[in-house]
């Protein structure tokens with residue numbers, strides 16, 4: 001069974017979450033491709049797609065949301081899971097909390113999952129650093145890779161079930 005794990009990531013922390021999902025599925029025997037969302041031309045070679053993105057300003061990265069929009073019908077015809085990577089305390093008043101819930105619904109995702117991300121001010125541009133300074137959230141790497149692996153294993157188990165039923 002061929003699975004695509006596609007991700008929108010700016011500074012790499014979500015890409016590592018995607019890689020962990022990919023590795024966990026591979027170790028369950030699935031044939032998995034890992035790709036930046038921007039590089040995906042078609043989802044039709046895949047039986048299942050796991051699409052995720054970092055959240056910035058309440059929005060998915062543009063490449064991930066564009067993939068969901070442009071391939072909506074093909075995604076709806078497949079088993080799809082979605083995930084977001086974000087920080088609960090980086091929320092500006094008035095912005096959407098996480099547009100991914102709507103995206104997940106629009107492509108018929110079986111589940112949408114949020115994972116904690118990482119925030120390293122050293123990596124940010126000036127504007128981003130100013131925003132983070134103003135919001136003053138906890139800084140550091142809050143990713144829980146054991147949790148990510150567990151989720152991926154559950155996805156794998158559901159996929160296997162779907163394949164036999």
Ligand SMILES: Cc1cc2nc3c(=O)[nH]c(=O)nc-3n(C[C@H](O)[C@H](O)[C@H](O)COP(=O)(O)O)c2cc1C
Nearest residue numbers: 009010011012013014054055057058086087117118
């Ligand atoms: C400028 C900026 C805005 C952010 N906005 C949000 C947000 O609205 N919601 C959220 O949950 N996380 C937000 N985050 C946290 C990022 O999603 C988190 O750092 C994530 O791990 C980044 O992923 P990446 O390294 O793959 O780009 C923001 C981070 C920055 C630097």
